[in-house]
Each structure stands twice: as C-alpha cells, then as structure tokens.
Amino acid sequence: MAVSLYQRETLIEQLQTTKNWDVIIIGGGASGLGIALDSVTRGYKTLLLEQIDFAKGTSSRSTKLVHGGVRYLAQGNIDLVREALYERGLMLKNASHLVSNQSFIIPNYNLWDRLKYTVGLKLYDFLAGKLSFGKSVGISKTTTTSRLTTIKPDKLKGGVVYHDGQFDDSRLAINIAQTSIEKGATILNYCKVTGLLKDDEGIVSGVIAHDIETDKSYKLNARVVINATGVFTDEVLQMDDNKAKNIVRPSQGIHLVLDKSFLPGNDAIMIPKTDDGRVLFLVPWHDKVVVGTTDTLLDSHSLEPKPLEKEVDFIIDTANRYLNKKVSRKDVLSIFAGLRPLAAPKDNSEKTKEISRSHKIIVSSSELITITGGKWTTYRRMAQDTVNKAISLGKLSNEMCKTKDQLIHGATENVDRSNHLYIYGTDQVHIEKLIKNEPGLGEKLHPKLGFTKAEVVWAVRNEMSRTIEDVLARRVRMLFLDARAAISSAPLVAEILAKELGKDKVWERQQIDDFTTIAKQYVL
C-alpha cells in the first residue's frame, strides 16, 4: 500500500523535523482548520494541533446550515448577513459535494407575518446578489400543506419559501484538513497544547504539544501562535497569563434527530419565533430530520455537553405545536448538544451578552492571537481576517489570501445524492474501488443504515481516524443519525480499526467501552 499523505507517522515526523513554524494553530474546529488552509495557501509553514479529533467540539454539533442568518436580518444586522451570504455562495462553489441548496418554508398564521417575511426575505435575496440560492416566494395554504405533508393545517394561512444552504459539518472539517495537508501543512489530531513558549521579552514564541497516543511532549517554535479553541479559549489565555479573566461563557444548543417520516419531502421548516424568542429549524439531513436548537447559558464547558431535560421538552413541545405526526421521546434517534462561546460579563452589573455573531480577534500583550465567535458559514472569512491580523502586526510577510477560489478536497459538481457515498465527492470512486477489490468491504455496518465496512477502512487510511468515535461520530455520522445503531456497530468498527492500525484485542475492548460510554449520551 502506498504511504498516505495523511498517515500519522508521516505527520509526526514533520512535527519532529521542522525547526521553526511560521504559524501554529491551536484547535481543529471550523475556525482553526480554516486558518490552517488560509495560512498554508499563502505560503507559510503551518502546523495545526487538535487535542482530540477534528470537529470534536462545536464544529460537529451545528444545525448543519450554511446561511446568512434570517434571524440577524430581523435584528437589522445587514453587514453580517451580507458577509455570510457571500461566504455561503463560496462554500457552495468550493465544497459542492457537501453543501446543497435547501428550500425552507416559514408557515404563516396571519397576514401581517406573511407580509413581513415576504418583504424581509426579498431583502435577504437581494443581499445575496449574484450568489443567490433562489428567489423567495409566498405560497398558498394548499401548496404549503402539499409540500409539508405533516404540518398542522389549523389556522394556517400559507407559507413563505426561501433558500439557504445545508451541509455536513464534520465532513467539511475533515476535508479542509485534507486540503491543508495536500497544500503542505501539518495537521494533527490527538495532540494537545499544554503550554506556551515565550521569549525574553514575554512574546509568545511557540507551544508545548503533547501527543496523546505516545505520551511524548514537543517544544515547537513559531512566529505566530493562534488560539482557535472555541469554548476552551480561556484555558489557552490562562496558559498565557494565569491571571487572565474569563472572556467566554458557554451557551448550549441541542438538537434532536428524528425519522424522515416526521418531515417527508424536500423542504425544511423554519419557525421564526418560538416561546423563548428563538428560531427553530426542522431540516432534512442524510435521510433523517434534525430539529433544533436551544440557547441555555451554562457555568462550565466540556467536550461532551449534556442536553438538559427542559431543552428536550422545549423542542418536542414546539415541534408538536406545528406537526400533526406526534413526536415523543421514543422517536428520538439521536440527541446532541453543542456550545457557543458567548462573551462573559465583565462584572456582575453587566448582563451576559452574545458575542456578536461576527467574529472577534483579540491580540494579547504577548502577541498571542485569539479568534472567537463567528459561525461555520463564515469560517473562510474569519481565517482571512485572522491571518491578515498577524500580517498587520508585522509577524508574517505580506502575502495575499488565496482561499476565495480554493476547492476543498472532494469538491465536484457531479453529485448523485441517491447514493449515500456522494458525500465523499471525488473520493467516492476510490471507496467503490476498495469494495470492488474486496467485496466483503461492501457489507453494511448496520442493517438500518447504508454505511459500509469500506468507509471505515477509508476513514483510517485517508481521513486520520484513530478511534471508533472518530469514525462513527465524525466520518460516517452514524452516532448523530441513530445512536443505538452506532452502539451496536461499535464491535465491528473496532475490529476493522484494530486490523488497520495493528492493535490488539485489549485495545479493541477498551475502544468499545469508551465509545459506548460516550454514545449512551446520544440516546434519549
């Protein structure tokens, strides 16, 4: 077998042999990976370190929308919406295998709402300019109920249809990591930054990285260190200055995943104002329906945030107000929670407020650069601004950003969504070839879902998977689509992983136990 670019041994060797990096990025979510791609394509020697797996944090737990944010339009935040709509257009162009055009219907119950959303969404279309995903239109009650066959018809007056994007978040993260590696970056998962190095003047000059697999630590030098750690931001800021105040407070958002029969057809539903004043989405995703989200302030963060009972009740109750197919707890196939980094209040008198969804770049006196906030949709722009900031500080030579037209690994417009392997884009043929050469790899991991053994082999050889969870949560998404099916597939996945990675039965057993513990949280 040819040595793959993405093999851990190759990447660790690069870590050991490179004396000086231009840019080291801490955190392998949307923000960090976007910065790695921006940095390496400008020609800088780039290293990204992720403590667990790519998109293990918030970046695999989004609502899966590539959107301008109709909600922010209602708040009058025109510039933010325009910027996100532009990025939405670039994402569709550059990651065409993973991003698709999704129609949304807002059900209307009075004429005033109908008028308001029709006019508002015309503005949304206008702001998208040439990168529009399609015109919004008002539709009658009959059309609404024929397109949304499970919507309750009582008091319904009609609907407004608009278009946004929909995607697979963690697969995009992996594909951005692969693209960055292909361009020459070193991108490593299971490598945690445990400390910062400083020069005599107190300027950050590198990091201490700990390889979780071998227990080895490395001192790595860099011109620029970027903190892109989401809700972990304060931990890195406190490595820099142990007296640093917290700047981030987590707010949790949960989603429930239901069978497609709760929302047959191709349209998503957007409920613009729920009882708590938020937006609720019901979105078709990989032949299931994702319903969310909530906004619950927490006092602490974790890698596996736990959905609260009141959040579950809120989503089920709200869905049941709009759907005539009753949702109950036993219908939930998977439940997942993610954390937004909100701005922590500066003192007790100040209310906690959300970091405006436009991102924020902070430069510490040690010249550590921190990026926080933003959203998946704007990851490319956030990266551009962060690298530009490092240039403006005189830390890097002045090179132009090149990501506007940079295709992401796998990008192809030749997508046949009837085959679930479409998500691999240009890699689909390679997975089909694996199955052709070894037909046993075409067997399904679980009878209820289409994922095959070949995808596990592919995930280890080419997508840097190291654990059952990497495969079932973030490469094939089974944990997010049907948590019980994922738990019962774990032994089979462990066996394939052990064979690929040269591990023994003890490792396999431990993997199954670790995965089952985590996966049980996704079962309601």
Ligand SMILES: Cc1cc2nc3c(=O)[nH]c(=O)nc-3n(C[C@H](O)[C@H](O)[C@H](O)COP(=O)(O)OP(=O)(O)OC[C@H]3O[C@@H](n4cnc5c(N)ncnc54)[C@H](O)[C@@H]3O)c2cc1C
């Ligand atoms: C409920 C919810 C729904 C959302 N829906 C959408 C949506 O539909 N569309 C959209 O555009 N946006 C959405 N967003 C926003 C989007 O998901 C986030 O903006 C984005 O994922 C944040 O990425 P990040 O890289 O900043 O953080 P994260 O994804 O959390 O990544 C930070 C990473 O840093 C790593 N890390 C931390 N400390 C260290 C260390 N010491 N060493 C190495 N690594 C470290 C973590 O393990 C983690 O992987 C949503 C957010 C939430 C919470």
